[in-house]
Amino acid sequence: MKGLTLNCMDRKSEAYELVRIGLKNDLKSHVCWHVYGLLYRSDREYREAIKCYRNALRIDPDNIEILRDLSLLQAQMRDLTGFVETRQQLLTLKPNHRMNWIGFAVSHHLNSNALKAVEILEAYEGTLEDDYPPDNERCEHGEMLLYKISLLEECSLIERALEELHKKESRIVDKLDYKEQEVSLLVKLGHLEEGAELYRVLLSMNPDNYGYYQGLQKCLGLYAENGQYSPAEIERLDALYKSLAQKYNWSSAVKRIPLDFLQGDKFREAADNYIRPLLTKGVPSLFSDLSPLYDHPGKADILEQLILELEHSVWTTGRYPGREDKEPPSTLLWALFLLAQHYDRQGQYDVALSKIDEAIEHTPTVIDLYSAKSRVLKHAGDLPAAAALADEARCMDLADRYINSDCVKRMLQADQVPLADKTAVLFTKDGDQHNNLHDMQCMWYELASGESYFRQGDLGRALKRFLGVEKHYADITEDQFDFHSYCLRKMTLRAYVEMLKFQDRLHSHAYFHKAAVGAIRCYLKLYDTPLKSTSEEDDEMSKLPSSQKKKLRQKQRKAEARAKKEAEGKNEESNAGGVSKSGKRHVKPVDPDPHGEKLLQVEDPMLEATKYLKLLQKNSPESLETHLLSFEVNMRKQKILLAFQALKQLLRLNAEHPDSHRSLIKFFHKVASMPAPVTDSEKLIWSVLEAERPMISQLQNKSLVEANKNFLEKHQDSLMHRAAVAEMLYALEPDKKSEAIKLIEESTNNMVPKNGALGPVREWTLKDCITVSKLLATILGDPAAALRWKGRCAEYFPYSTYFEGKCSSAVPNSAYNQKGRAKHSEEQESADSIAVNGKLEAFKGLSVQS
């Protein structure tokens, strides 16, 4: 029977078979059950594994090994009551093991009984000799004590926690955590003076920790969550930070934080003092550091004036206003750089571009300038030009992965996936970029690539990427398994409990959210436009003229041959067995579906979508997107009540959102068009809806047409709201299509007011206008209106390639192209062949002195 275990190394099905035979022969063998459980465990089938262990324990209830294995699974599956029981048994069987005491305590803590956990830890301490701990266990013992104190704090036994902390001071090795724990307890007890003193000590140890400043402010009664302070408070804060600045003059935090609370002239003065030395030094992150201030009313304008003045003064005199010392030439460069980013943020892309061009002319070798220009162009809507600029930056320092990544990101935004892949591969070890980036869990890349494939309609590859990210999260959940026993041994109990909490909310992380949303969108599209069969494709081919047909066929054949060759190459590589120096990597199995074609063969896309939808509903219930997708999926599945639930969530989160309005109208319009209920369940659904409809305020005593009109009156001036109303008008009354289109075309794009006058920037965003353009072309199906819209938007967004604005790289004679900037043709594939300004080759291999 022991031989069975060996078998599970690589031949899974045989192993299962053998274990099952073993069990048939002797159902009463705990060894067989244990091995059966281990097999399931290795396959991540934890629920089944737990059952097997339980059977084994029924036969041999005191088997320590099986109990320990069971406890790990219970921790992993968060079967907390079971976990407590198992840990109790382990402690009863072996009370002389430290790990069993600790494990029992932690199990109670996890099972929401922190007080019991404290009792157990104290009982454990009672078993220790007086001279405990020996030198080599001091750290671990100290960690245990800090864990116990954090438990007391969690139970709101603050005074006892503080007392214990002081009593055990000499045994707590980690003095930084000691102080941080102490100050937290002092503040909770209201001992604010002592708290303030301790925060000052912590600050002297690390004057760059913002948390300590915030803590100090709280102790002094000078902290407001919303950042709003009275004039008297501002004065006190100002004095506080002036005194702190004298003590920690090398800390940048003491200089930056006052910019948050100071106002008006005092703000201006402080900002001036803050910005000057950083421009002189050439700190590239200065704008990103200042950017949160743009959300404070009035500060953006002050900053604009201030930087313009500095720039003007340095440009004309070489000095800052009121100073004798000459500035180095680079100061002007960084002032222009800052201004460009300022105007970019304000949406004045033309000014931003002229400033950054001026800076590039001043010093053409500073890479940051090209990256910044690339970002401005992206915001302005010229994605290919942005990618070209980022590539120019990349070529200026080929050894820097950051600018490589930045460039790959821009290329993916411009839907240049093959080029992006070739560029990314320069920094992955074995030249097999996808697998390497995937193996290293490079999620930003997989998401950006998936989104690009989705935009291009390649659902297979898009799904491949999105599900790849989803798998990383499953793997990370899996990663915790080994730590259930490891942390009890290592005594890193606070970190362990934090890790479990982190795992419990892992799927609420932004990257997972994006991946799940992406996958669901793919499945929706797949459902709406099912895969074409081969014969249909041939049909389409036959419509093309023969010359084109030939070309297309040739292209296809070439692509197939290339793919085959690539796959073979990979096979060889993996047969050779890429074992890295760490020996961690196993033989890589060849991906049988590198382009996600098999992913498209799913029988029921909505069933697949529902899997990921459930994760979103559980982990991102406050996201409008979650419920929008739920609405879309359930409408397609004809799950009326689930769709209604989603609708109610949308109305709860934001009833005024255009998409909430769309869903509301669509839903009741669909319900009205359904045949009268026949079956009992249908009747039940109707009665629920009939009871619920009057509760929806938007529909009280109103028809859908009236509700739609009402929504328009409420949001007259908003483009996106008008578009939603137009779309619904057309859905409700298809004969009113021209009225719907008029509704959109009569929207006005006003100037955003600035300082009580009209500012230089209009209200509408490029993204919204593109959405409207697609609405006109597809759902409303009026190409002429779409063309009119395009012409109008080309005026608003001269850099937009989508609208073919006159300055964009999409227009052959645009200002952009006349300057000789990147000429992008569709066929251009090699990353090396882009010549920009004709200077590119000269930059390569140059190390830049900045």
Added chain:
Amino acid sequence: MVCIRKATINDLLAMQACNLFCLPESYQMKYYLLHILSWPQLLYVAEDYNGRIVGYVLTKMEEESDECHGHITSLAVLRTHRKLGLATKLMSAAQNAMEQVFAAEYVSLHVRKSNRAACNLYTGTLGYEIHDVEAKYYADGEDAYDMRKELKGKKVHGHSHGHGLGHHHHHHHHEGGCCSGEAAKPEKAEARKVERGNTKAEAIAV
């Protein structure tokens, strides 16, 4: 401008993203988990004013060997956030913790031979010395310098460890982000050699 603080479990995903964006050596999440669940005191992050992680240091203790010592697994600062002295601040914080909590005798690290900016930072501002060269240490075949730095306050538990992180502030202007590949200016490297009078450092600070 940038907050330097101990990393928490919640920072790990952002640390991994930061690593993948700017360093050629990357690790799976489990490796980050292993670090923080073994030595939670030894991970530090740099967080900018918008709450974004723009740098980190991932370090560990080598407990198996005879001399207890720390090791820098990975240090990264985004290119956009160089010239702020973040690498120095992160390293000092981690080194202090190694010394104070684990009584580390010295701290070691590996660096690509070709990464001159990083080499200059370690041998110059941070006071590391080249201990050895490991041939073909990196997967692409490049050699690594094995560098070490002695830590002073050995085996004294429980005394104050208030060495401010700002001790190196007057060096900030020397430093390029270690991942930026930016070459340090020769005259500054020169000045540092003189300051340190270290023959080993001269070998690389060309």
